[in-house]
Amino acid sequence: MKFYEVGPEIALTKHAITVRPIAFSNATFERLTPEEQDCVLQAGKAGGKLGRDVESGQDSEKLKAMEEAGLLKTHEFTERDMLLELAAPVKAAYAEELGATDVLQSIEAVE
Template identity: 35%
Template sequence: MKFYEVQSHVALTDHFVASAAVQISADTWADLSEEEQGWVMQAVEAGGEKNDTLTRQAEEDLLATFEERGMTVTRPDLEPFRAAMQPYYDTLEEEFGEGAIAEVRGE
């Protein structure tokens, strides 16, 4: 994606995170022993940490490329956006549990 060919600026708003979900059917999960379920959870956590590390590095590398190509990278104050989203965040926390938003933000 050669964004630098068609735009001069990019703003880091943190409004999107590319993610992948690990899925397993309820029947398959139920067929696993507690020990096997533990192994799966350990693997998912380790894979998630590795993925996060690789994603952050890839983003840093991409931003460096953008800047090398002359793009202006801005980092706007996100607090006004978060304040405007608070009613929706409250709804999500009702659905997914208290602290869900902080967890997604990595706080």
């Protein structure tokens, strides 16, 4: 089964990204000098952004090619701001229920 066989109508909601963490032990990180730690953190941020940009571009190219071949039709989701506004109180209530308000705030602070 191919991607376009599952859903020939694709809504471009921008609701998900692929996360590819870089991980190693805290003991290893703490053995690094402050300059090396800063370098690792900055490289991780830059690498994460590059990865998201590359993946997003590749997705767009593949979707465009499939649409031009008549295999699917894409639809821009134009009410994302309204969706986020309506979801905000639900997310806040759930985060409070879990005792994770600070986690939600950290997530929402990421661009």
